[in-house]
Amino acid sequence: MSRLLSLAGLLLASVPAFAATPALAADIRIACYSDGNECPATKTLAERFTQQNPDIKISIDEMPYKAILESLPVQLAAGNGPDIARITLPGPILKYLADMRSNLKDAAAYEANFGPQLAWLRNGKEDHGIYGLPTQTTVSAPIVNKTLFDQANVPIPAAGATWDDWVVALDKVAKATKTPNAFAIDRSGHRFAGPLISYGAKFFDANGTPAVVDDGFKAMASRYVGWAKDGSADKDVWVASGGGYRDAFEEFKNAKIVMYFSGSWQVHRLETQVGDGFEWLIASEPCGPASCSGMPGGAAFVTFKGSKSPKESARFLEWLGSDKIYAEYMAMTSNLPASAGVQKMGVTYHLTPAGNEAMKAFTADITKLSPVAYQLQGFPYSSSLLNPIADRLSQVMAGQLTLDQAYDRITSDVKDSMAAIKP
Amino acid sequence: MSATGIGPDRNSPGQHASRLCGKAFGAVMNVPEVPMRWAQSRLSGGRLGWLFVAPNLAVFALFSFLPVVIDIWFAVTGGSELLPQDRPYVGANNFSDLLTCGNYTDPNSCVRDLFWYGVWNTLEFVVIQVALMLGFSLLTAVVLNRKIVGRGFFRAVFFYPVLLSPVVVALIWKWILQRNGVANAAMEGLGAKPVEWLLNGTWAFSWTVFVSIWAHMGFYTLILLAGLQAIPADIYEAASMDAAPPWRVFRRLTLPLLMPSLIVVFVLGLIRAVQIFDEVYVLTGGGPGTATVYLVQYIYTTGFAQSVRQYGLASAASLLLAGVLLVLTLIQLRGMRSGERG
Numbered sequence: 001m002s003r004l005l006s007l008a009g010l011l012l013a014s015v016p017a018f019a020a021t022p023a024l025a026a027d028i029r030i031a032c033y034s035d036g037n038e039c040p041a042t043k044t045l046a047e048r049f050t051q052q053n054p055d056i057k058i059s060i061d062e063m064p065y066k067a068i069l070e071s072l073p074v075q076l077a078a079g080n081g082p083d084i085a086r087i088t089l090p091g092p093i094l095k096y097l098a099d100m101r102s103n104l105k106d107a108a109a110y111e112a113n114f115g116p117q118l119a120w121l122r123n124g125k126e127d128h129g130i131y132g133l134p135t136q137t138t139v140s141a142p143i144v145n146k147t148l149f150d151q152a153n154v155p156i157p158a159a160g161a162t163w164d165d166w167v168v169a170l171d172k173v174a175k176a177t178k179t180p181n182a183f184a185i186d187r188s189g190h191r192f193a194g195p196l197i198s199y200g201a202k203f204f205d206a207n208g209t210p211a212v213v214d215d216g217f218k219a220m221a222s223r224y225v226g227w228a229k230d231g232s233a234d235k236d237v238w239v240a241s242g243g244g245y246r247d248a249f250e251e252f253k254n255a256k257i258v259m260y261f262s263g264s265w266q267v268h269r270l271e272t273q274v275g276d277g278f279e280w281l282i283a284s285e286p287c288g289p290a291s292c293s294g295m296p297g298g299a300a301f302v303t304f305k306g307s308k309s310p311k312e313s314a315r316f317l318e319w320l321g322s323d324k325i326y327a328e329y330m331a332m333t334s335n336l337p338a339s340a341g342v343q344k345m346g347v348t349y350h351l352t353p354a355g356n357e358a359m360k361a362f363t364a365d366i367t368k369l370s371p372v373a374y375q376l377q378g379f380p381y382s383s384s385l386l387n388p389i390a391d392r393l394s395q396v397m398a399g400q401l402t403l404d405q406a407y408d409r410i411t412s413d414v415k416d417s418m419a420a421i422k423p
Numbered sequence: 424m425s426a427t428g429i430g431p432d433r434n435s436p437g438q439h440a441s442r443l444c445g446k447a448f449g450a451v452m453n454v455p456e457v458p459m460r461w462a463q464s465r466l467s468g469g470r471l472g473w474l475f476v477a478p479n480l481a482v483f484a485l486f487s488f489l490p491v492v493i494d495i496w497f498a499v500t501g502g503s504e505l506l507p508q509d510r511p512y513v514g515a516n517n518f519s520d521l522l523t524c525g526n527y528t529d530p531n532s533c534v535r536d537l538f539w540y541g542v543w544n545t546l547e548f549v550v551i552q553v554a555l556m557l558g559f560s561l562l563t564a565v566v567l568n569r570k571i572v573g574r575g576f577f578r579a580v581f582f583y584p585v586l587l588s589p590v591v592v593a594l595i596w597k598w599i600l601q602r603n604g605v606a607n608a609a610m611e612g613l614g615a616k617p618v619e620w621l622l623n624g625t626w627a628f629s630w631t632v633f634v635s636i637w638a639h640m641g642f643y644t645l646i647l648l649a650g651l652q653a654i655p656a657d658i659y660e661a662a663s664m665d666a667a668p669p670w671r672v673f674r675r676l677t678l679p680l681l682m683p684s685l686i687v688v689f690v691l692g693l694i695r696a697v698q699i700f701d702e703v704y705v706l707t708g709g710g711p712g713t714a715t716v717y718l719v720q721y722i723y724t725t726g727f728a729q730s731v732r733q734y735g736l737a738s739a740a741s742l743l744l745a746g747v748l749l750v751l752t753l754i755q756l757r758g759m760r761s762g763e764r765g
Contacts, residue, residue: 092730242710399712400624409536
C-alpha cells in the first residue's frame with residue numbers, strides 16, 4: 001500500500017514537470033502536385049515557416065495531378081486525408097473542406113485579398129466560408145512559336161482575329177515550315193471552354209441550370225472537329241488517349257505545332273524546357289462572334305475537416321498568403337498572383353525577357369475574359385460539365401460518333417453526373 | 424567413442440546436450456496436445472475439422488467474401504458517396520441501366536454506351552487473343568521440345584517477358600509505337616511514311632492483342648512444354664516403328680495426350696484475356712476514342728477516374744464480369760477433373 005502511495009505521489013509530482021515542457025509539435029501533411037515547381041517552392045517556404053514556428057512540423061507529399069484527382073476523394077471519404085491539399089476542382093471534395101475563418105487572425109483582410117477566387121471553393125452563394133489559399137490565378141491563351149512565324153514570313157494574327165483567321169495563318173506557317181500540325185489544344189474541357197465561349201456557348205440556362213450544348217457550342221465544336229480531321233489541329237492529343245487530361249506541351253516544345261492553346265501555368269516549363277530553342281510569345285485571345293475569351297482558373301491549397309491540426313494549417317496558409325511571402329512564392333513559381341494586395345504591389349519575376357512579356361500578356365488577358373467564363377469557373381461541379389466535352393468530341397474525331405450523337409451524349413453525361421451528385 | 428570403443432559415448436557432454444535439446448523440443452511440440460485433447464473431447468464428429476480451418480475461413484471471409492458483399496451493396500445503391508451507409512438504395516437500376524439497349528450490337532444505342540463498347544471490345548479481344556495465344560504457345564512449345572541448338576537460350580527468351588511488370592511491358596511498347604516512337608523513326612530512316620500505330624482504331628486494337636500475347640505467351644508455353652515432356656517417349660518410339668508420318672503423330676498422339684494441359688492453358692488464357700486492363704491502360708489509355716476500352720477499364724474509369732464517381736454502376740458491371748469469370752472457372756474445374764479422370 002505504501003509503495004502504491006509513493007508511486008501516486010511520484011506521478012503527481014511529475015505533472016508540473018510535464019506541463020513545463022514545450023507543447024508537442026503539430027504535424028501538417030500536405031498533398032501537393034506541381035504544374036511547374038509549386039511543390040519544391042512550397043517546401044522551401046514551409047521550411048522557413050517551421051523555423052519561425054518550431055511547434056509546427058510540415059511534410060509535403062508530392063504526387064501527380066492524377067493522384068489528386070483520383071485518390072484524394074477516396075482518402076477523404078475513408079477519413080485518412082491530408083491536412084492540406086493542392087487542388088483545382090473542389091466539386092468532388094466540397095463537403096470535406098474545412099472553413100478556416102475561426103482560425104485566421106484576420107479573416108476579413110484575407111477575404112478582401114483573395115475574395116474572387118475564394119468564391120470558387122464555395123458551395124453556392126449562401127456559402128461564405130474560407131476554405132483555402134488560392135496559389136495562383138491562371139488564364140488560358142495561345143502560346144505561339146514566333147520563330148516559325150518569322151521563318152514563314154507570316155504575321156502573327158493581331159488582337160480581334162477570330163479562330164478562323166488564326167487557323168488560316170497557322171496553316172500557312174505549318175505548310176511553309178513543314179511543321180506537322182498547325183496547333184493543339186490541351187485535351188481538357190476547361191481549355192476548350194474558352195474557344196466555345198468565344199463562339200457563344202453559355203453553359204447555363206437563364207435559371208443557372210447547366211445547359212452545355214447550344215448553338216454557340218455547336219459552332220465551335222464542329223469547327224474544331226473539322227480542324228482535327230483536316231490535320232490543322234493535332235488530333236493525337238485528343239484522340240490517342242481514351243480519356244482524361246493530356247497536355248500538348250511536348251508537341252510545342254519539340255516544334256511539332258505552331259501554336260499551343262494552354263495557359264499561364266506553362267511559363268515555368270517554357271522558361272526551363274524551351275529555353276533558347278526558339279522564340280515564343282503569348283498572343284491575344286482568338287475571338288469568336290460572342291467574345292475573345294480564354295478561361296480563368298487556378299489551384300488552391302485547401303484544408304479539410306478531418307485535420308488534426310486545423311489551427312496550425314490555417315496559420316501556415318495565412319502566413320503563406322501574407323503579401324511579402326506570397327509575392328516571393330509567385331516569383332519562385334512564375335505564377336500570376338490571386339492576391340489583390342500582391343497584384344497592386346507587383347511581383348518581380350526572375351524570368352527571361354520573353355517570360356516577363358508573357359506574364360504581362362497573361363495579366364492583360366485576365367481583364368478581357370467573358371463573364372460566362374467566370375460563371376463556369378465558379379460552378380463547383382464544372383468538371384462534370386467539361387469532362388464529357390473532351391471525351392465525346394474525341395470519339396467524333398476517332399470516327400465512333402457523329403457530332404449530333406456527341407451532342408446528345410454530352411447532354412446525357414452532364415445530366416447523369418448531376419443526378420449522381422444529388423441522388 | 425564409448426568406453427568399449429564400439430559406439431558413441433552416451434555420457435559425453437555433446438550427447439548430454441543433444442538429449443536435453445531433444446527433450447526440450449519434445450516438450451514444446453507437446454504443448455498443443457493438452458488443448459487438442461480437450462478440443463477432441465468436446466468437439467465430436469467432423470466439428471474438430473472446422474476448428475482447424477477456422478483461421479483460413481476468417482481470412483477468406485474478411486478479404487474475399489466481405490468485399491463481394493460490399494460490392495453487391497454498392498451495385499444496388501446509387502449516388503456518388505463512398506461510405507455504404509450514405510448510399511441510397513436503388514434496387515436493380517444500375518443493372519437495368521447497363522443492360523438497356525436499342526440494339527445490343529450498336530453501343531451507341533445503349534444507355535451506357537461505354538459499357539457496351541467495353542463488352543464488344545473485350546469479346547473481340549478474347550476471341551482473337553486466346554486463339555492466337557494458344558496457337559503460338561503450342562507451336563513454340565513443340566519447337567522448344569525438340570533437340571534444337573540453343574534450346575535453353577530460346578526457352579529463356581520466350582519466358583523473359585513474363586517476368587516483366589505489365590506496366591513496364593506497356594511502357595516499352597508505347598515507346599516503340601507512339602507517334603514519335605522508335606518504330607516510326609526507323610520507318611522514316613528507311614524512307615517510309617510514319618504509321619499512326621496507336622491513333623488508328625484497328626492498328627491500336629491489333630497492337631493490344633500482340634503486346635498481350637508477347638507478354639504472356641512464355642507462361643503458357645512453359646505449361647505446354649511440361650505437358651509435352653510428360654508424354655512417355657515409348658509411345659513415339661512405337662509410332663516411329665510403325666513409320667507413322669509426323670503430322671499424324673502430332674494429331675493422333677501428341678494433341679490428345681496434351682489435351683489436359685491445353686484445356687488449362689485455354690481457360691487460364693481466357694480468364695486473363697477477359698480481365699485485360701493494365702497493359703492496355705498504359706499503352707493506349709483505351710484510345711483512340713474507345714477503340715481499346717475493355718470491360719475492366721470501364722469499371723475502373725466509372726468507379727475511380729471520373730470527376731463524379733459512379734460506384735454503383737462500376738459495382739454492377741464488376742458483378743456481371745464476375746458472373747462471366749465464374750462460368751469460365753467452372754469450365755476450367757470441369758476440364759481439369761475430366762483430365763484427371765482421363
